[in-house]
Amino acid sequence: MSPDRAVLERALERGEQEGGSVEFKERLTRDLHLADGRLESLAAQLRHRVLSGDGEATYVVGVTDDGGLAGIPPAEFSESMDVLSLLAEEAGAHIEDVQTWGVPGRDGGADRGIVGVATVREGAMLDVDDQHIVVGTAGHVDHGKSTLVGSLVTGQPDDGEGGTRGFLDVQPHEVERGLSADLSYGVYGFDEDGPVHTLNPHRKQDRARVVEEADRLVSFVDTVGHEPWLRTTIRGLVGQKLDYGLLVVAADDGPTKTTREHLGILLATDLPTIVAITKADMVEEERLLEVEREVERLLRNADRTPLRIERHGVDTAIEEISEQVVPIVTTSAVTMEGLDVLDQLFERLPKTADGAGAFSMYIDRTYSVTGVGAVASGTIRSGTVAAGDELLVGPMADGGFREVEVRSIEMHYHRVDEARAGRIVGIALKGVREADLQRGMVLLPRDADPSAVWEFEAEVMVLNHPTRIGEGYEPVVHVETVSEAAAVYPEEGHLLPGDTGRARVRFKFRPYHVEAGQRFVFREGQSKGVGTITKVLPGD
Structure with missing residues (x-):
């Protein structure tokens, strides 16, 4: 029995009990469960379950009153989640996580439906303010980009073997199971006491905790260091609404052809950029100074002004960083040298992307989630979007645009009721199949008059x-x-x-x-x- 299935088995074993935190529902429908007083009574029931579970309740949907696996069609499960979300909102709670499984048909036939476990937690859905910057990382393969970001988001030193790099791998099963908005491969934040780290980035609940607790968020968008995948790197740097670029250069290797490629893309798109010289612990002082001079020459040859933070200070770097001035910091993920400087920068650097105007988001990835349907993920380019909004998506292959409805929104595994420009989100859409969505399509308000351009x-x-x-x-x-x-x-x-x-x-x-x-x-x-x-x- 897989760990995922164990969640369902434990809920069924605990069962519905008076004063317990588990509730069984075969299905929830708008017509029946939101009509004439039912919403208030069911919200009160949900509130009772949440309080009984010390702030957390478990709703098993697709089962009979005695816990038998009935299974319901995906469309009915999706409607049940919509209704449950409204009940939770009425009760001052929110759905934090949903997991689903197929219910096999008799005699081993096709699944007769799905059953799901929804975790409902006390407190309204997250309302994130504008203190959220998005950083695009770039650099040659093996120059320590992922290791550096891994140590930043966890606050943990590397073991010298790239151990913290493993924290940033996107797990395929996370994409398959949830409304993953994880275009970025790392997130951490800051509150009044300093950094709020993602202690175990493999656990989506931990990333959600950071989003919930931090007053300011920093997301890192993945790019690829291998030269053959420069196209993917361009997609990461051009296709997202980034505030800053972070280019890494390893002290033991120095600037390479790929370094110059990535720097050229960052500067060509007018993105304010920081250069981090990594692996300072692996070289002698003389070699480190040599690489620092190489980086400064590289920037000057690109008509940019290098600014050594070690010499001029963090305050000056924050004041001067621009399309023309590029701060440089020396780092080591092993000794944690320079990471406090990056923390200070990311805590204080202003958001640069202008998100004024009507809502728009270009689709970067698409998923199909059981019981939810098509999910489009990307970075919101402008405006705001909320659950229930009516949008247009396209252009389709024939040049037309299709009307869709926002079913729900997630950001770093945390369900939100609204998201603004610069947020990396996954948007569940009603009215379109995942197979009909493609990277490069755009989501716009329903009253927009978009055109398909050849x-x-x-x-x-x-x-x-x-x-x-x-x-x-x-x-x-x-x-x-x-x-x-x-x-x-x-x-x-x-x-x-x-x-x-x-x-x-x-x-x-x-x-x-x-x-x-x-x-x-x-x-x-x-x-x-x-x-x-x-x-x-x-x-x-």
């Missing part, structure tokens, strides 16, 4: 190319979470390395919703460039 005009700059870019050149274009092959048609017929000019860009396989002013990166092989959309063009 072509746009842009100002582009060629960062690197072996010869020249001519008519019909086909790179991959990365804008928001869109990663799509496109044809480029320079206004002057061609562009050389270092050139800046106007061009027309056409998506090759399907349209997307893009807008004037959005920045993008394009690449193909060793060729790279950046651009800004100046005008979207009508037609197909």
